[in-house]
Amino acid sequence: MEDNIVLKMRNIHKIFPGVRALQGVDFTLRKGEIHALMGENGAGKSTLIKVLTGVYGKEEGEIFLDGNEGAVNIHSPQDAQKMGISTVYQEITLCPNLSVAENMFIGRTAGAVQNWKKMNTDTEKILQSLDIPAKPTQQLESCSIAVQQMIAIARAVDMDCKVLILDEPTSSLDEQEVAKLFKLMRDLRSRGVGIIFVTHFLDQVYEVCDRITVMRDGKLVGEYEIKDLPRVQLVSKMLGKELDDLSDIKGDQQAFKKDAKAVPVFEAENLSSDAGIKPFDFHIEKGEVNGFTGLLGSGRSECVRAIFGADRVTSGHVKVNGKSVKISKPIDAMKNGIAYLPEDRKMDGIVGDLSVRDNIILAQQVLKGFFKPFSKAEANKVADEYIKLLNIKTASKDTPIKSLSGGNQQKVILARWLFTHPEYLILDEPTRGIDVGTKVDIQKLVLKLASEGMSVTFISSELDEMLRTCSRLVVMRDRKMVGELTGEDLNQKTVMSTIAGGDK
Amino acid sequence: MGKGETVKANNTNFLMKVVRNQCFIPLAALLLLVVINLVADPGFFKITLGYNAAGNPVLSGFLITILDSGSELAILAIGMTLVTAASGGQDISVGAAVAIAGSVLLRVLCGDNSRPETLQAPIIVAFLVSCVVAMLFGAFNGVLVAYFKIQPMIATLILFTAGRSIAAWINNNELPVISDPSFKYYGEFIPGIPIPTPVFIAAACVIIIGIVLKVTNLRIYTQAVGINQSSSRLNGLNPALIKVLAFVILGLCVAVVGLIKVSRISSINYSVIAKDIEMDAILAVALGGNALSGGKFNMTASIIGAYVIQFLTTTLYKFQVQSDALPAYKAVVVIILVVVSAPTVREYFSNFTKKLKLSKEVA
Numbered sequence: 001m002e003d004n005i006v007l008k009m010r011n012i013h014k015i016f017p018g019v020r021a022l023q024g025v026d027f028t029l030r031k032g033e034i035h036a037l038m039g040e041n042g043a044g045k046s047t048l049i050k051v052l053t054g055v056y057g058k059e060e061g062e063i064f065l066d067g068n069e070g071a072v073n074i075h076s077p078q079d080a081q082k083m084g085i086s087t088v089y090q091e092i093t094l095c096p097n098l099s100v101a102e103n104m105f106i107g108r109t110a111g112a113v114q115n116w117k118k119m120n121t122d123t124e125k126i127l128q129s130l131d132i133p134a135k136p137t138q139q140l141e142s143c144s145i146a147v148q149q150m151i152a153i154a155r156a157v158d159m160d161c162k163v164l165i166l167d168e169p170t171s172s173l174d175e176q177e178v179a180k181l182f183k184l185m186r187d188l189r190s191r192g193v194g195i196i197f198v199t200h201f202l203d204q205v206y207e208v209c210d211r212i213t214v215m216r217d218g219k220l221v222g223e224y225e226i227k228d229l230p231r232v233q234l235v236s237k238m239l240g241k242e243l244d245d246l247s248d249i250k251g252d253q254q255a256f257k258k259d260a261k262a263v264p265v266f267e268a269e270n271l272s273s274d275a276g277i278k279p280f281d282f283h284i285e286k287g288e289v290n291g292f293t294g295l296l297g298s299g300r301s302e303c304v305r306a307i308f309g310a311d312r313v314t315s316g317h318v319k320v321n322g323k324s325v326k327i328s329k330p331i332d333a334m335k336n337g338i339a340y341l342p343e344d345r346k347m348d349g350i351v352g353d354l355s356v357r358d359n360i361i362l363a364q365q366v367l368k369g370f371f372k373p374f375s376k377a378e379a380n381k382v383a384d385e386y387i388k389l390l391n392i393k394t395a396s397k398d399t400p401i402k403s404l405s406g407g408n409q410q411k412v413i414l415a416r417w418l419f420t421h422p423e424y425l426i427l428d429e430p431t432r433g434i435d436v437g438t439k440v441d442i443q444k445l446v447l448k449l450a451s452e453g454m455s456v457t458f459i460s461s462e463l464d465e466m467l468r469t470c471s472r473l474v475v476m477r478d479r480k481m482v483g484e485l486t487g488e489d490l491n492q493k494t495v496m497s498t499i500a501g502g503d504k
Numbered sequence: 505m506g507k508g509e510t511v512k513a514n515n516t517n518f519l520m521k522v523v524r525n526q527c528f529i530p531l532a533a534l535l536l537l538v539v540i541n542l543v544a545d546p547g548f549f550k551i552t553l554g555y556n557a558a559g560n561p562v563l564s565g566f567l568i569t570i571l572d573s574g575s576e577l578a579i580l581a582i583g584m585t586l587v588t589a590a591s592g593g594q595d596i597s598v599g600a601a602v603a604i605a606g607s608v609l610l611r612v613l614c615g616d617n618s619r620p621e622t623l624q625a626p627i628i629v630a631f632l633v634s635c636v637v638a639m640l641f642g643a644f645n646g647v648l649v650a651y652f653k654i655q656p657m658i659a660t661l662i663l664f665t666a667g668r669s670i671a672a673w674i675n676n677n678e679l680p681v682i683s684d685p686s687f688k689y690y691g692e693f694i695p696g697i698p699i700p701t702p703v704f705i706a707a708a709c710v711i712i713i714g715i716v717l718k719v720t721n722l723r724i725y726t727q728a729v730g731i732n733q734s735s736s737r738l739n740g741l742n743p744a745l746i747k748v749l750a751f752v753i754l755g756l757c758v759a760v761v762g763l764i765k766v767s768r769i770s771s772i773n774y775s776v777i778a779k780d781i782e783m784d785a786i787l788a789v790a791l792g793g794n795a796l797s798g799g800k801f802n803m804t805a806s807i808i809g810a811y812v813i814q815f816l817t818t819t820l821y822k823f824q825v826q827s828d829a830l831p832a833y834k835a836v837v838v839i840i841l842v843v844v845s846a847p848t849v850r851e852y853f854s855n856f857t858k859k860l861k862l863s864k865e866v867a
Contacts, residue, residue: 310738331740342738351732353800358724365721366740373721416739 004031005067006194007052007085007163012061014047021047022058025220027213029163029194034185036205037198039215040238040296040461045198048215049165053080053087066162086156087165094140094152100127101136104155126158127151130184146177150184157188164188165196170204171297182208200297201478202231202500216240231500232493238295239463239496262286263322265455266307266338266424271316273306275299279315280481282307282474284424289446289456291466294476294499300459301343302479304426307457308333308340310348321423334367339422341413343429343459345406349413352402356394357383359401360415367420386415391441407434414442424455431460443469463492477501524854526793530808533791533841537815541566541822548822553698558685563698566818574814575702576602576761579709580781581788581810583754585801590726590750591649592798593656594786598758600667601641602778605762607671609634610680610772613687618678627687635759641667642755646748664782672774682770691767702764709760710807717803726750730798784813791841812841 007029014022022044029035039045050056052063054074062071065083074080077087094103101123105114123136132150134143140151149169156164166185170178185195185208197209205212205226212229214221214237221237229237264283272279277299284290292300305311307318309327318327320336327333333340342348351359361379368374374382383397390411394404401412410430417425427446431439446456446469460466466473467490475483475498483498522528541548551565580598587595612633615624641663648659690701717723728736729743736743761781766772790796791812792805813834820833843849 308738329740329742330738331742334740340738342735347732348734348738351728351735353731354724354727358727362724362728363739365724370721370725371719373719373724 005029006031006065008064009048009052010062010064012048012051012063013059014044014051014056015059019218021218022051023218024061025215025218026223027220028223029196030211031162031194032189032192033210034189034195034197034208036209036212037196037215038205038212038234038238039221043215043238044218045215046167047218049087049167049196049198052163053077053085053165081159081161084160084162085165086159086161086163087167088149088152088156088169089167094148094155096139096141098140099136100134100138100140100143100151103140103151104136104158108159126154130154130157130187132184144177146173146180149173149181153184153188157191157193161193163194163196165198167198168200169197170199170201178204200295202234202295203478205234206231214238232497235295235496235500236492264319265321267319267322268307269317271303271306271313271318273302273311273313275302275305275311276479277302277306278480282481284455284457286423286455287450287453288472289450289458289470290472290474291458291460291470292474292476293459293463293466293495296461298476298499299479300476301428303474303476303481304340304428304457304459305342308338308426310340310342331366334363334420337421337423338426339363339417339420339424340426341410341417341428341430343432345410345413345432350401350409353400355398356387356392356401356404356412357397359412360386360419363416364419382419386419390415390445405434407438410434410442411438414445418449422454424457425449426457426459428459429461430458431462431465439465463495467492467495475499520854520857526802526805527808529793529841529844530791530805530812533812534808534815537812537819541819544823548819556693558695560693560695561698562693562700566822568700570811570814570818571703572700573702573818574811575706576764576778576781577784577788577810577814578706578807579757579761579764580754580785581792581806582709582713582803583750583757584785584789585792585794585803585806586722586726586750587656587754588786588789588794588796589730589798589801590747591656592730592796593649594782594789594796595645595660595751595754596657596782596786597641597645597660597663597667598754598761598782598785599778599780600664600671601638601755601758602762602765602781603668603671603772603774604641604674605634605638605759606766606772606777607674607774608637609762609766610682611674613682614675614680618675618680619683620680621683623682623684623687627690631759631763634762635756638759638762639752639755642751642753642758643748646751649751650744650747668774671772671777675772679771679773687767687770689767691764691769702768705760705764709757713803722749723801727800731800785810787838787842788813791838 005028007027009025009027012022012025013020025044025048027048037045037048047056051058052074054076063074065072072083074083074085095106098106101120104123104126105119120136127134127136130150132147132154134147134151140148143151153164153166169181173181185197188195197205199205209226211223211225212234213223214234216238217240262285265286267283269281270279271282280303282303292303294300302311306313307327309329309332313328318325325332325336327336330340351362354362357379360383361374365374380397386392387394387397392411392415393408401409404412414430430442443465446458450456458466458469470490471486473485473490473495474481475485475495477499482501485494485498548566551563551567553561553563556562584595584598587593609630612625612630613623613627614620645660645663648654648662649656690705692700694701725741725746728739729741729746733743761778765777786796788809789806791809792802792807794801794806816834816837817830820830825833
């Protein structure tokens with residue numbers, strides 16, 4: 001075995017009920033390298049990390065540490081820590097109300113007596129050596145998130161860690177803070193620490209990493225030196241499309257012809273929200289289907305949530321049918337004929353214990369007003385109509401929605417918004433986690449609705465699906481709108497290179 | 505399959521439906537109490553017509569007592585059900601709030617003199633003032649819960665602790681007494697009508713909430729907010745406002761109960777009035793098979809639950825259980841009822857019956 005290998009995972013399998021989360025994944029980390037672990041949602045990154053840190057057990061596979069021949073068994077996060085594997089999560093897991101020094105040493109002191117003075121001077125030394133701008137006696141709370149994260153890293157390093165896992169550490173940091181964090185990471189690399197860096201930000205990967213391991217659908221796609229893997233290649237590997245067979249799946253949809261005189265159904269200028277997207281301009285015409293594309297975390301959902309008023313809108317002007325309106329909460333958007341099928345069906349979509357019928361009428365009921373409930377007969381009629389129209393499979397309309405399958409739940413939510421007869425329908429990942437048949441149904445429905453004059457924004461992680469349905473794609477990267485593609489540009493190659501950005 | 509068997513299957517289906525109904529447990533409990541009393545002493549159900557001190561015809565008997573004394577609890581159960589559904593928590597300040605509402609009512613009726621010869625304001629005015637005050641306190645609780653996101657039990661702990669002192673302070677710590685006989689109508693009898701007035705008031709409240717649930721979206725809104733707040737917001741609801749609304753409605757219930765309570769004795773005892781009633785009200789909601797973590801609710805079941813509690817209390821009195829020992833006996837019965845109506849137990853039984861059916865079919 002090579003000397004400089006600090007961690008080797010071989011043929012890791014992990015099965016959850018009904019899902020093969022990891023299927024024979026290999027992962028190798030060398031001394032003094034920053035290694036990016038990349039993959040889209042459901043690729044298995046976090047499962048792999050959790051197996052490594054002992055949160056999950058594994059069905060099969062071996063883990064070797066430090067070039068040793070014997071495989072180790074990691075049963076718990078404490079085990080992992082003892083073996084020199086430390087994790088720093090996106091959310092700080094330290095104690096905000098203790099001092100920096102206390103946080104550095106909590107749970108690590110032997111015996112009942114604590115030498116506070118020594119603890120503080122030791123902390124001072126560590127902080128200085130890593131160039132972290134904090135005082136040992138300062139309360140952790142009073143440090144910025146970035147500094148807190150650095151302190152978490154310092155704690156890990158001081159505990160003699162050989163493998164440092166950074167799980168999305170930069171999500172809540174601004175550019176300067178990210179720069180500081182990278183300096184610290186490079187510093188640690190030069191000391192021989194192996195760092196696993198999980199992130200969605202492509203720019204950051206290319207700025208700081210040495211190697212990339214790409215995963216998809218619980219399988220290993222490959223391990224690459226950063227210089228051998230241009231961005232476009234990386235994106236294509238993450239999305240599972242080989243560049244060679246990009247046989248230009250061109251959309252079958254007609255190029256959208258804009259009526260020169262018509263005003264856009266929806267128009268936004270300089271819109272942004274507290275979810276952290278950079279201000280963007282956007283418009284959609286009557287009968288148009290467009291899409292937001294980009295990698296996970298690129299800000300696709302945040303854009304449409306800002307349009308619907310689902311997040312707190314912080315800036316921007318919005319016009320509906322040419323008239324200036326103010327949309328600060330969902331009901332405002334609904335009153336202006338906008339409907340939004342949210343990305344997270346379970347958290348934001350269904351009202352689990354309520355019946356299919358109540359879930360269908362809910363949004364229209366709210367629009368109608370508190371004192372104008374639908375009669376039971378009306379509600380039943382509407383429910384029957386949509387159950388038939390969308391072919392929803394349910395025991396009855398009185399069945400609680402939570403006992404339906406994912407695809408049928410999604411259809412109920414779709415029915416809910418169709419029943420409000422919107423002018424502009426936003427579908428955020430309507431096809432995630434549902435069966436192929438339903439997927440096709442939904443795509444067909446979108447095109448049909450558009451032909452009847454409804455404007456639709458369609459978001460999907462599956463590029464094929466977007467290319468098939470949308471006549472215009474807005475491309476997002478790192479929470480910024482970076483491009484807009486129409487006509488000839490609507491092919492996988494152009495879309496991926498726009499997503500990737502940087503070197504073309 | 506023969507015709508007889510289909511009928512039989514239909515019968516079992518019907519039976520299952522009845523057993524699954526949320527009202528089944530409280531109704532079964534009620535029936536059980538009735539049977540126990542029938543066996544022990546059929547005299548329990550005797551109702552006699554007599555005349556009270558004022559010479560009015562009045563009905564008396566244990567059943568009348570149950571209907572009469574259960575009124576307050578039934579009214580509070582209405583509000584508590586809504587608060588539970590919308591906020592997923594309970595208001596423990598209702599007893600203290602009843603003291604405040606009653607105190608305000610008396611203060612308006614008495615003016616500055618605690619023993620007035622004549623009423624200083626019409627009773628309806630005093631009642632409306634107490635309604636406004638009780639709803640304001642309800643809104644206070646609601647705002648703490650909905651906007652400051654404090655746990656309902658903690659938020660209402662404030663008023664639970666301070667309420668009775670506030671009630672005493674409203675009347676300068678005096679104990680006002682109303683001598684006007686017409687004030688007694690609300691807690692006792694209206695001349696010529698032999699049924700206690702609280703029974704009518706409770707019935708009116710039940711009918712009103714029934715109508716409100718019919719002509720407004722109160723039910724679906726509170727349920728949606730209680731089940732999935734984030735989703736409700738994306739459907740255009742304002743979850744915080746709906747929670748506050750539930751607390752305000754409970755405040756209104758509190759004011760009605762305040763009127764009945766002070767009218768019963770034409771006075772007030774700040775430390776005793778509606779004591780521990782919050783616990784019985786929460787219990788009524790739980791007995792009705794409603795999840796105390798919020799969401800779906802069944803108003804009828806809660807109201808039946810309230811009368812079951814009163815039936816139980818009266819039965820225990822009838823068996824001459826000492827009043828200090830009463831809570832202990834009550835506790836035993838309550839434990840049984842609550843465990844039986846717990847969703848996990850019900851699920852276990854329904855699985856059990858399913859298995860029985862299956863094994864029969866196999867045989």
